[in-house]
Amino acid sequence: MTAALQMTGVAADLGGRPVLRDVDLRLDAGEFTALLGPNGAGKTTLMRAALGLVPLRGGTVSTGSAGYVPQRHEFTWDFPASVQDAVLSGLVRRIGLFRRPKVAHWQSVWAALDQVKLGDLRKRPVGELSGGQRQRVLVARALVLEPSVLLLDEPFTGLDMPAQETLTDLFTEIARERAVLMATHDLTAAAYTCDRLILLNRTVIAAGPPADLKDPEIWMRTFDVGPGSHLLKALDLVGA
Amino acid sequence: MSPWQFLADLTNPDLAFLPKALTIAVLSAIMCGVVGCYVVLRGMAFIGDAVAHAVFPGLAIAFLFSGSLVLGGTIAGIVTALLVTVFAQNRRLKEDSVIGIFFVAAFALGIVIISRAPGYAGSLQQFLFGSITGIPDRDLYVVGGTTIAVLLTVFLLHKEFVAVTLDREMARALGLRVFWLDLMLYVLVTLAVVMAVQTIGNILVLALLVTPAATARLLTDRLPAMMALAPAIGAGCALIGLYLSWSWDLPVGGTIVLTLTGAFLLAHLLAPRHGLVARLAT
Ligand SMILES: Nc1ncnc2c1ncn2[C@@H]1O[C@H](COP(=O)(O)OP(=O)(O)O)[C@@H](O)[C@H]1O
Numbered sequence: 376m377t378a379a380l381q382m383t384g385v386a387a388d389l390g391g392r393p394v395l396r397d398v399d400l401r402l403d404a405g406e407f408t409a410l411l412g413p414n415g416a417g418k419t420t421l422m423r424a425a426l427g428l429v430p431l432r433g434g435t436v437s438t439g440s441a442g443y444v445p446q447r448h449e450f451t452w453d454f455p456a457s458v459q460d461a462v463l464s465g466l467v468r469r470i471g472l473f474r475r476p477k478v479a480h481w482q483s484v485w486a487a488l489d490q491v492k493l494g495d496l497r498k499r500p501v502g503e504l505s506g507g508q509r510q511r512v513l514v515a516r517a518l519v520l521e522p523s524v525l526l527l528d529e530p531f532t533g534l535d536m537p538a539q540e541t542l543t544d545l546f547t548e549i550a551r552e553r554a555v556l557m558a559t560h561d562l563t564a565a566a567y568t569c570d571r572l573i574l575l576n577r578t579v580i581a582a583g584p585p586a587d588l589k590d591p592e593i594w595m596r597t598f599d600v601g602p603g604s605h606l607l608k609a610l611d612l613v614g615a
Numbered sequence: 616m617s618p619w620q621f622l623a624d625l626t627n628p629d630l631a632f633l634p635k636a637l638t639i640a641v642l643s644a645i646m647c648g649v650v651g652c653y654v655v656l657r658g659m660a661f662i663g664d665a666v667a668h669a670v671f672p673g674l675a676i677a678f679l680f681s682g683s684l685v686l687g688g689t690i691a692g693i694v695t696a697l698l699v700t701v702f703a704q705n706r707r708l709k710e711d712s713v714i715g716i717f718f719v720a721a722f723a724l725g726i727v728i729i730s731r732a733p734g735y736a737g738s739l740q741q742f743l744f745g746s747i748t749g750i751p752d753r754d755l756y757v758v759g760g761t762t763i764a765v766l767l768t769v770f771l772l773h774k775e776f777v778a779v780t781l782d783r784e785m786a787r788a789l790g791l792r793v794f795w796l797d798l799m800l801y802v803l804v805t806l807a808v809v810m811a812v813q814t815i816g817n818i819l820v821l822a823l824l825v826t827p828a829a830t831a832r833l834l835t836d837r838l839p840a841m842m843a844l845a846p847a848i849g850a851g852c853a854l855i856g857l858y859l860s861w862s863w864d865l866p867v868g869g870t871i872v873l874t875l876t877g878a879f880l881l882a883h884l885l886a887p888r889h890g891l892v893a894r895l896a897t
Pocket residue numbers: 389390391392394412413414415416417418419420421
C-alpha cells in the first residue's frame with residue numbers, strides 16, 4: 376500500500392536558520408496520529424513542508440493529496456460568505472480558472488458539510504458561527520478535496536472541552552478512511568485518543584503507538600524538561 | 616433647480632461638458648463600487664489612498680506636456696500598484712508606514728512638477744478637488760473601455776479573488792498564485808481610481824472607493840448582493856451629487872462625497888439586521 380504521506384530525510388530552513396533536520400515519517404490511511412512537541416519544535420513547518428509551502432533543504436515528500444487546517448487563522452470571518460461558500464473556496468483550483476462551480480462541485484461541498492455535521496447550517500453567514508463550528512467549516516473545506524491525509528495544526532486552540540471532544544470524535548471518524556495528523560499540546564488526550572504519536576523537536580525523536588512510548592527519557596528530550604517535570608507525572612511515566 | 620431643468624441642461628448642446636462629466640462620474644463610480652468591495656473586505660483602504668496620491672505626479676507630467684491625463688495617471692498608478700504588491704508580500708515590513716512615506720513623497724513630487732506649469736494654482740485646485748469642465752471626448756471612450764475591462768476581469772477572476780480574500784494561507788496551500796492575484800486587484804483599484812480622479816479629485820476619490828462598498832456591506836451578508844449594491848449606490852450618489860452641485864453651484868467632488876456619506880449614515884441607521892434602528896427595536 377502506498378503511504379498517505381511519506382517524508383524521507385526532510386530538512387527545511389526558515390529565515391536562514393535550520394528548523395527541521397532528517398525528518399522521516401510515514402502516515403497511512405486508517406491512522407490518527409498526534410504530532411507532539413514544544414512551541415517552536417517545527418510542527419507547523421513540518422505540515423507546511425508536506426504541503427509544499429516551505430522549500431525543502433533536502434529530502435523528499437510524497438503524498439497523494441493533503442488537506443490542511445492551518446493554525447494561523449487568516450480566515451476573514453466577517454467576510455459576507457455563507458458556510459457553503461467558504462467550503463466551496465477549497466475547490467477553487469479544481470473548478471478551474473474562468474469557470475463557475477457545477478452541480479457536482481456543490482454536491483461534494485454538501486457531502487463534506489454533512490460529514491462535519493454542519494449540513495443544517497450551510498446557508499448561515501460564517502460570521503454567525505461558534506468557535507467549534509468555525510473549526511468544522513475549516514475541516515470541511517479541507518475534506519472537500521478528498522485528501523489522502525488531513526493535516527490539523529493545533530485545532531483545539533481557544534475551544535472549550537465539549538467542542539474539543541466533538542472535534543476529536545469527528546477526527547477519529549475521518550481517520551477511518553484517511554490518514555490524520557494533528558499537532559496538539561494536549562498530551563494526555565493525544566495519548567488517549569490517537570493511534571500513534573510522533574514526538575518532534577527539530578527532528579523526529581520517537582514515534583509509535585502510545586503504549587510503546589513509555590520511556591521518560593524521550594519525553595524529556597522532546598520537551599527539554601527535567602526528571603521532576605509535571606509533564607511526566609501527568610503522562611503517568613514516573614511515580615507521583 | 617428642478618430635476619427637469621437639470622435634464623434640459625444635460626441635453627443642451629451649449630453645455631456639452633455636463634453629460635460628459637455625468638457619464639464619467641457614473642462609470643467611475645460603478646468601477647469604484649465593484650472594486651471597492653474587495654478593498655473594504657480586505658481592509659486595504661490604504662492601497663486606494665496610496666494609488667490616489669501616487670497618480671498625481673503622472674497627472675502633473677501629462678498636464679505639463681499637454682499629454683493625456685488618463686494615460687499619465689494610469690502609468691503612474693500601475694507602477695504604484697506593482698510597488699505596493701512587492702512591498703505587501705514581505706510581511707516583515709511595516710507596509711503602511713513604508714507606503715505612507717513613499718506615496719506622500721510621490722504627491723510632493725507632483726506638486727513640485729505642476730508648479731512649473733503656467734497658472735499653476737488653478738490647475739492644482741482642479742486636480743485636488745475635481746472639475747467637470749475640460750474633459751476631452753477621447754476620455755469618454757477610454758473610461759467606457761476601462762469600465763468594461765475592469766468589470767469583465769472582476770467577473771472572470773471572482774472566485775480566485777474571493778479565495779485569496781477569505782484566507783491567504785489556504786489560497787497559497789491550494790496553489791493559487793497569490794502574488795499575481797494581488798497585483799491584478801491593485802491594478803483594478805488603480806484603474807478605477809485614475810478614471811475617477813478627474814471629476815472627483817485626488818483627495819476625495821478614496822470615498823468613492825470605500826463608502827459605497829461599506830454602505831452595501833451594512834445592507835447585506837451576501838457578496839453577490841454587496842457587489843451589485845455598491846456600484847448602484849455609487850452611481851446613484853454620483854448622479855444626485857452632480858445634480859446638487861449643478862443646481863447650487865457647489866464643488867462637484869465634495870458634493871458627491873457628501874451625498875455618499877449621507878447614504879452611508881442612512882444605511883447605518885436603517886440596515887435591516889445590523890442597523891441602529893433594527894438593534895434598538897429588538
Ligand atoms: N518566518 C520565519 N522566519 C524565521 N524563522 C521562523 C519563521 N517562522 C517560524 N520560525 C522559527 O521556526 C521554528 C519552528 O516554528 P514552527 O514550525 O512554527 O513551530 P511550532 O509550530 O512547533 O510551534 C521556530 O523556532 C520559529 O522561531
